[in-house]
Amino acid sequence: MISFIRQIKYEIRNIIRSKFLLIISVLLIAAAIVLPILNFIASKRPRDNYYGPYPMPIYETMSYRDGIDRPIYPGKPGMDKDSITIDGVTIKSDNPFFWDISYLIQEKEQLENNKERFTSPEALDLYLALLDTELQFSLNFAKNITNYQDYRASMKWMAQESMYGKFIFENIDVPEDVLLEAVSQRWYMEPEMLKSKYLDLTAEERLEALDALDEELASLMAILENNDFPQYVDLRIKQENKNIDNIHEQIAVQEQEIINNPSQEDMINQMILDLKRQITYSENNISLLQLRLEKNIIPGEDVWQNYALSDMENYRNQLSYTEILTEEKFNQETWLVQQHGSYSKYVVAIQKQIDALNNGIIIAEKSIDADKPDMKYVNGGSRSRTFQFLNYSIFVALFAALLGGWIMASEFQQGTIRLLMIRPKTRTKILMAKFTSALVICLFIYGFSSLLNIVTNGIFFGFSDYAFPNYTVSGEIGFFGYYLPKMLACTIPVIFIFAFAFMLSVVVKNVAVSIAVPIAAYIGSTIVTSILALTRSSSWFAYTPLPYLQLSTFFTQE
Known part of the structure; x- marks a missing residue:
């Protein structure tokens, strides 16, 4: 045994003497350090802070060519850097309401040259008054909100209908056709x-409705000006409850419609089902709003809790629309039959989706409850970057093919x-010593590089992230307890490719063939796996070795 170990050491020294292999080994190890450094540099680059949808364009007539109207996008980064000053308040182009205010101003200017849009001067004057009201309304938001991430930005769209309603009540004495x-x-409006x-409405009802609108708008303005998050949550919950009540009324109407029109029962039942899903959606929103208030999780802030809550919201909503159809309904849906082939396969596929959604909800809930983020919610953290480094095993496998074939x-x-054969060693020992020594070098490069990557990620992105657990359905597990088994599993393709290359090296006795064939087979297996993954009849492929040659992708693409 001691002599065998000495033989292994001797073979390792011989391998290291090859400058070509030594340089590649050093480069592979250096990559484990360089990648985190490059990621750190990239993370420090200034990013576009525009997260909202690009606004609708307004048009400005240009004097070039045929005088075609050229669209400009107020507020869109890189397109228009002007600012607007109204009543001494300057609104910059990156303000969330810049484009809205720009449009209102331009609309007023265009009316000076296009008064024919209205049937009467009274209608034009009333519309101008409405534009002034909306302009002042938007200006209040623009003064208090300067970025798209501010949770209060959504309140403008929540309050806009109330603003229009108040305007109508205040001008209720205007002739109906002019007002409309x-x-x-x-x-x-119809x-x-x-x-x-x-x-x-009667005079008393109008006054009551106007008071309610005034109260709602005053509440919104108080939230806007005071940045009162608890009051915002309370308002949102009231709106969701109001929405639920309205949907219940719609369901009652539809149920009565079934009695009146029994022939339309199937279609109406589908409408009722959709309405019930909307209730579920609102109930989910209420529970998330209550959780936000309890944990003081402000929407729009770049914190991991918002990502977890977003997952909870999306997964719950998807669950409300994900159901397993009966076999009769399945057979009626031709596209489902074509996609899954049989009802049993369909049930398995949908159940997997449901389980995945439930697992995602559990992970998010556990992260929020423990106030410790799962790895998926710290996208730029040490854990996620270290975990993605599992893909490094692909390059080690290619190096193993090179070394094994050589x-x-x-x-x-x-x-x-011939020099090896004259030594007092059996051929088996010589082959085993070479096989073991080369494999040890491959595994050492992989293990040592992974360790360096863990340390380097910790230096640049914080060791504290490693202290947080990862969550599963059964509970929580420390990051290294979660990571190490997967890291060890990724050595299987390395060993397989190395053994295949070593076998060819012994049998074929040609360096080029022994290296090229395993590398081509490894790369080809990746291509074949990707192609077969898109086909419906590829279940047999799971019983071949090819899909498992890229084990790292099974883990990093979860």
């Missing part, structure tokens, strides 16, 4: 709705195999 024409320019919701074939091609 002016308001419909900004807020589409004549019947205008009558039933505003005009046909170690014996080179002896045959250079004629040094």
Whole structure:
């Protein structure tokens, strides 16, 4: 045994003497340090802080060519850097409401040259008054909110209907056709709705409705100006409850419609089902809002808790729409039959989706409850970067193919195999010593590089992230307890490719063939796996070795 170990040491020294292999080994190890450094440099680059949807363009007539209107995008980064000053308040182009204010100003200017849009001067004057009201309304938001991440930005769209409603009540004495024409320019409204919701109310009902709108708008403005998050949550919960009540009323109407029109029962039942899903959606929102208030998780802030809550919201909503159909309904859906082939396969596939969604919810809930983020919620942290380094095993496998194909074939091609044969060692011991020594070098490079990567990631992205656990359905587990088994599993492709290359090296005795064939097979298996993954009839492929040659992708693409 001692002599065998000495033989292994001797073979390792021989391998290291090869400058080519030594340089590649050093480069592989250096990559484990360089990658975190490059990631750190990239993370420090200034990023575009625009997270909202790009605004609708407004048009500015240019004097070039044919005078075609050129779209400009107020507030879109890199497109328009002007600012607007109104009543002594300067609104910069990166303000979330810059484009809205720009449009309102431009709309007023265009009306000076296009008064024919309205049937009467009264309608034009009323519309201009509405624009002034909306402009002041938007200006209040622009003064208090300067970035798209501010949770209060959504309140403008929440309050806009109330603002229009208040404007209608304040101008209720205007002729109906004039009022409808002016308001419909900004807020589409059917004549019947205008009558039933505003005009046909008694004086007392109008006053009561106006007081309610004033109270709602005052509450919104208080939240806006004071940045009162608890009051914001309370307001949102009230709105969700109001929405639930409205949906219940719609369901009652639809249920009565079934009685009146039994022939439409299937279609109406589907509508009722969709309405019930909307109730579930609102109930989910309420529970998340309560959780935000309890944990003081402000929407829009770049904190991991918001990512966890976003997962909870998305997964819960997806669950409400994910269900396993009966076999009868499945057979009626041709596209499902074509996609899954049989009902049993369909059930298995949908159940996997449901389980994955439930698992995602559990991980998010456990992270929030423990106030310790799972790795997936710290995307730029040490854990996630270290975990992605599992893909490094692919390059080690390629190096293993190179080393395994070279170690014996080179002896045959250079004629040094005769020197080995005259030693007092059996052929089996010689082969085993070379096999073991080369494999030890491959595994050492992988293990040592992984260790260096862990340390380097900790230096640049914080060792504290390693202290947080990862979560599973059964509970929590320390990061290294979660990472090490997967890291060890990724050595399997390395060993397999090395053994295949070593076998060719012994049998073929040609360096080029012994190296090229395993590398081509390894890369080819990746391509074949990707192609077969897109086909429906590839279940048999899981019973071949090929999918497991890229084990790292099974883990890093979870």
